[in-house]
Amino acid sequence: MKAVVQDRFGPPEQVLRVTDTDRPVPGPGEVLVRLRATSVNTPDWIAVAGVPYALRLAARAEGAVRGTDIAGTVAALGEGVTAFALGDAVFGTKWGSGFATAGTFAEYTVTAADRLIAKPEALAFTDAAACVMSGLTARAAAVDAFPTGPGTRLLVNGASGGVGTFAVQIAKHRGAHVTAVCGPRNLDLVRDLGADEAIDYTERDFTAGPDQYDAILDNVLNHPPRRSFRALAPGGVYLPNSIGNTGGLLAGLATMAGANLRGMATRTTVRSVDGNFTPDRLAEVAALVTSGAVTPVIDRVYPLEETPAAVAHMYTHHARGNVVITMGD
Incomplete structure (x- = not known):
C-alpha cells in the first residue's frame, strides 16, 4: 500500500515521503479500514516538526506514519469483531487505540473496532474526516467544558x-x-x-x-x-x-x-478540553452536520501523494477550517 513515512523531525516537505509499505493486519478486536479521507490536525504537524522539542522524547520519527482521523470502508475484520461487515462505510479515530500499525496518512489503517462508528450515508467522506478531531474537540469545549x-x-x-x-x-x-x-x-x-x-x-x-x-x-x-x-x-x-x-x-x-x-x-x-472519542460524541457531531446545523469548513483537499504539502499548509497556522487528505477516487 502507499503510505507517507517520516524520516526525521523537521519541515514537512523535507522529512515526509510517499512510499510502498506492507498493509497492516487487524488483530483481535480490530478493523482494517480502506481509507477514503483523513485530515491534518495540530498533533500531526507537532509530531512531524518535532516542536516543542520536549515532545520528541515521546514521539518516534524514523519510519512513523502520522494521522489519526479515519473515514473509509471496512476491508477486513479481526477476530471477535461483529459490529461491522466488509464494505461498511465507517469513520472514527486511531487516537487512543495504539500506534503499533500505520497511521492514517496511508491507503489502509487498523484501529480498534470501538474507535469507529457507521458513517451516515448523507455524510461525505471528506466531511466525515473533518468531523473527527476538530468536531469532537469543539463539541467538548461548547458542551462539556463549558x-x-x-x-x-x-x-x-x-x-x-x-x-x-x-x-x-x-x-x-x-x-x-x-x-x-x-x-x-x-x-x-x-x-x-x-x-x-x-x-x-x-x-x-x-x-x-x-x-x-x-x-x-x-x-x-x-x-x-x-x-x-x-x-x-x-x-x-x-x-x-x-x-x-x-x-x-x-x-x-x-x-x-x-x-x-x-x-x-x-x-x-x-478547564482542559477533552475531545477524546466516544461513539456517542462522534454520532452527536455527525447528527449536527447531517441536519445542516453545522457545516464542516474545509480549506483544501490534497491527494495522498501531496500529504507533505498538506502538513506544510497546516504548519503555517493560517488554514481556514480543516485540511483534508483523500485516497483514491
Whole structure:
C-alpha cells in the first residue's frame, strides 16, 4: 500500500515521503479500514516538526506514519469483531487505540473496532474526516467544558481554524452569543458561520477592551493568561486549547501550565478540553452536520501523494477550517 513515512523531525516537505509499505493486519478486536479521507490536525504537524522539542522524547520519527482521523470502508475484520461487515462505510479515530500499525496518512489503517462508528450515508467522506478531531474537540469545549446555551457569552480565539469553525457553529446552535477572533481575511467566514461579533485581532485586542465573556476558548494562546483572564466575566471559564505557534523546548506548554497555576491563584476556573472519542460524541457531531446545523469548513483537499504539502499548509497556522487528505477516487 502507499503510505507517507517520516524520516526525521523537521519541515514537512523535507522529512515526509510517499512510499510502498506492507498493509497492516487487524488483530483481535480490530478493523482494517480502506481509507477514503483523513485530515491534518495540530498533533500531526507537532509530531512531524518535532516542536516543542520536549515532545520528541515521546514521539518516534524514523519510519512513523502520522494521522489519526479515519473515514473509509471496512476491508477486513479481526477476530471477535461483529459490529461491522466488509464494505461498511465507517469513520472514527486511531487516537487512543495504539500506534503499533500505520497511521492514517496511508491507503489502509487498523484501529480498534470501538474507535469507529457507521458513517451516515448523507455524510461525505471528506466531511466525515473533518468531523473527527476538530468536531469532537469543539463539541467538548461548547458542551462539556463549558455548557453553552441561551444567555451565555463565548469568545473563540482562533475562530477560523478547524476547531474554531466547529466551535462557533455548535455554540451558536445551542443559543450562545458568540464572539469570533480571527484575522482580517476570515471575518466574513466567521460571520457566515453565525458569529454575533467578529474581531480582527490585527486591529483590536480582546483582552484590552471592556467586554467580558462567560467563557473563552483559546485556540491560539497568543496572550498571557493574566490578560485573557481580564476578559472573563465573574465566574468565567478559561479553556486553553493550544500549544501555541512558537517552537523551542516547551512552546505553549509552559503557557498552558501557567494558566492553570494562575487560575488556582486567582480562583479563576481553567478547564482542559477533552475531545477524546466516544461513539456517542462522534454520532452527536455527525447528527449536527447531517441536519445542516453545522457545516464542516474545509480549506483544501490534497491527494495522498501531496500529504507533505498538506502538513506544510497546516504548519503555517493560517488554514481556514480543516485540511483534508483523500485516497483514491
